[in-house]
Amino acid sequence: MTTHHYSDLQVCVLAAGKGKRMRSNLPKVLHKVLGRAMIDHILHTVELLRPKGIAVVTGHASELVREHVGQPANLEWVIQDKQLGTGHAVKQCEKVIRDVRDVLIVCGDTPLLQVETLEKLVSEHRQSASDVTVLTANPANPFGYGRIVRDENGHVTSIVEEKDASDSERSITEVSSGIYCVRYEVLFALLHAIGNRNAQGEYYLPDIVPLALNAGQSVEAVMMNDADEMLGVNDRVHLAHVEDVMQKNIIQEWQRRGVTVEKPDTVRIEAGVSIGIDTVIQAGCYLIGSTTIGDGCRIGPNAVLVDAWLDDRVNVYAFSHIQGAAVGSNTQIGPYARLRPEARLDEGVHIGNFVEVKKSVVGTGSKINHLTYIGDASIGSDCNIGAGTITCNYDGANKFVTEIGDNVFVGSDTQLVAPVRVGDNATIGAGSTITRDVPTDGLTLSERSTQKHIKGWKRPQKDKR
Numbered sequence: 001m002t003t004h005h006y007s008d009l010q011v012c013v014l015a016a017g018k019g020k021r022m023r024s025n026l027p028k029v030l031h032k033v034l035g036r037a038m039i040d041h042i043l044h045t046v047e048l049l050r051p052k053g054i055a056v057v058t059g060h061a062s063e064l065v066r067e068h069v070g071q072p073a074n075l076e077w078v079i080q081d082k083q084l085g086t087g088h089a090v091k092q093c094e095k096v097i098r099d100v101r102d103v104l105i106v107c108g109d110t111p112l113l114q115v116e117t118l119e120k121l122v123s124e125h126r127q128s129a130s131d132v133t134v135l136t137a138n139p140a141n142p143f144g145y146g147r148i149v150r151d152e153n154g155h156v157t158s159i160v161e162e163k164d165a166s167d168s169e170r171s172i173t174e175v176s177s178g179i180y181c182v183r184y185e186v187l188f189a190l191l192h193a194i195g196n197r198n199a200q201g202e203y204y205l206p207d208i209v210p211l212a213l214n215a216g217q218s219v220e221a222v223m224m225n226d227a228d229e230m231l232g233v234n235d236r237v238h239l240a241h242v243e244d245v246m247q248k249n250i251i252q253e254w255q256r257r258g259v260t261v262e263k264p265d266t267v268r269i270e271a272g273v274s275i276g277i278d279t280v281i282q283a284g285c286y287l288i289g290s291t292t293i294g295d296g297c298r299i300g301p302n303a304v305l306v307d308a309w310l311d312d313r314v315n316v317y318a319f320s321h322i323q324g325a326a327v328g329s330n331t332q333i334g335p336y337a338r339l340r341p342e343a344r345l346d347e348g349v350h351i352g353n354f355v356e357v358k359k360s361v362v363g364t365g366s367k368i369n370h371l372t373y374i375g376d377a378s379i380g381s382d383c384n385i386g387a388g389t390i391t392c393n394y395d396g397a398n399k400f401v402t403e404i405g406d407n408v409f410v411g412s413d414t415q416l417v418a419p420v421r422v423g424d425n426a427t428i429g430a431g432s433t434i435t436r437d438v439p440t441d442g443l444t445l446s447e448r449s450t451q452k453h454i455k456g457w458k459r460p461q462k463d464k465r
C-alpha cells in the first residue's frame with residue numbers, strides 16, 4: 001500500500017463519454033464491477049495517492065454521476081458539454097488546476113488499475129525529468145487500443161488510434177493505457193494545439209505526444225507490469241471480462257489473508273466485502289455489497305449474503321439468504337433460512353430451515369428451528385419457538401409488534417396476533433391463537449376443537465369404471 005503523499009500532483013479523471021458501445025441509459029462509469037461503480041473504483045485508487053486535487057470530467061448524464069459520487073472535499077467537477085474527444089476533455093480542466101508539478105490523467109473506464117502502477121508512472125516520469133509520460137502495456141489482444149509508435153532508436157514518436165492506424169501500425173503490440181503523467185507547465189499549451197483531423201473527428205489526447213516532440217520537449221513511455229490492469233470497459237463483454245479478472249484478484253487476496261474459498265470459480269465476492277481469518281466460503285456463495293464476516297465462520301454452499309454483518313464462528317448452511325441483518329457469534333442459520341433487513345440475532349441463536357426473520361431481535365441462545373415467520377418482534381434469551389409459529393404482524397393496513405420475554409416455550413403452530421406480549425417463562429400450548437397478552441410462567445393455550453372418533457368409518461374407494 002502507498003505511503004506517498006503527492007501534494008504537488010493533480011489528477012484528472014475522464015468520465016464524460018456516453019459509452020455508446022454499452023447501449024445503456026446509464027452513463028458508462030456508473031456501471032458496476034463487483035458491486036462498485038467504475039467511477040468509484042478509479043476514485044478509490046487515485047485517492048490513495050493523496051493528490052492535491054481530483055478533477056472529474058463529466059458530460060453525458062453528469063447529474064447522475066455527481067449524485068452518485070457526492071462531493072468529496074478535494075474533488076472538483078468539470079463539465080464537458082460536447083464529447084469532442086479525450087484531449088478536449090482534459091482541456092476543460094484548465095480553470096481548476098493551478099500550482100502543481102504534474103497532472104496525472106486517467107480514464108473512468110479502467111477499474112482494474114492499481115495505485116502501485118500509478119506510483120511507478122509518476123516516479124519514473126519525475127526521475128527521467130520527462131515532460132510527457134504515457135503508461136503503456138503489452139496486452140494479449142491490442143485490438144481497439146492506441147498503438148505506441150517508436151522510431152529506430154526506440155523513442156516514442158506518436159500514438160495511433162485503431163481507427164487511424166495503417167496495417168503495419170495495427171501489428172504493433174505495445175498499446176497506450178490512456179493514462180498519462182504530464183508536466184503542468186507544458187500540458188495546456190499542448191492541448192490548445194491539438195486538432196481534430198482524424199478518423200473520428202475528435203481532439204485526441206494522444207496527439208500531445210508529437211506536439212511535445214515538435215516543441216523540443218521529452219516524451220517517455222512506462223510499461224505496466226500487468227497488462228490486465230489497463231483493460232478498458234467499452235461494452236458489456238468487456239464489463240464481464242473485467243469483472244472476472246477482478247474477481248480472481250479479490251478471491252486470491254482473501255485466500256492470502258487466511259480465508260478458505262472452495263470452488264472459487266463458482267463464488268462471487270464483491271469489492272466491498274470483508275472476511276475474517278479461518279472462515280470457509282463454500283461453493284456457489286454470493287457475498288454482496290458491504291457484507292462483513294467475522295473469523296472462523298462457515299458459509300454455504302449456495303448462500304447469498306447481501307449487506308449482512310456476521311460475528312465470529314457463525315455457521316450459515318446451504319441455500320440461506322441473509323440481507324441487511326446482523327448475526328451474533330456462534331449462531332447457526334439454515335439450511336434454507338431467510339434473514340431480512342433489521343433482523344438482529346444475539347449469540348448462540350439457532351435459526352432453522354424455512355424460517356423467515358424480519359425487523360426482529362432474537363436473544364442469546366434462542367432457537368427457532370422450523371417453518372416459522374418472525375416479523376416486528378422481540379424475542380428474549382433461551383426461548384424455543386416451535387415449528388409453524390407465526391407472528392401475525394400485519395392487519396392489512398398497519399404493522400404491530402410482538403414482544404416475547406426470556407425462557408419462553410411457544411408450542412408448534414401458534415399464531416401470535418400482534419400487538420401482543422408474552423411474559424418470561426411462559427409456555428404456550430401447541431396450536432394456540434394468541435390474541436391477548438400472556439402472563440409470566442404457567443401454561444397458556446387457546447381453546448382447542450374437540451377431538452372425535454367415528455368408529456367403522458371407511459375411506460372412499462376409487463370408482464372402477
Ligand code: UD1
Nearest residue numbers: 014015016017083084085086089108145146176177178232
Ligand atoms: C482511449 C485512447 C486510446 C487508449 C485507450 C485505453 C484516445 C483518443 N484514445 O481510447 O489511445 O488506448 O483509451 O483504454 O484518447 N472521454 C471524455 N470525453 C470525450 C471522450 C472520452 O471524457 O470527449 C472519456 C471517456 O468517458 C472514457 C475515456 O475518456 O472514460 C476514454 O474514452 P474512450 O472513448 O473509451 O476511448 P478509447 O476508444 O477507449
Ligand code: CA
Nearest residue numbers: 109232233234
Ligand atoms: Ca475506453
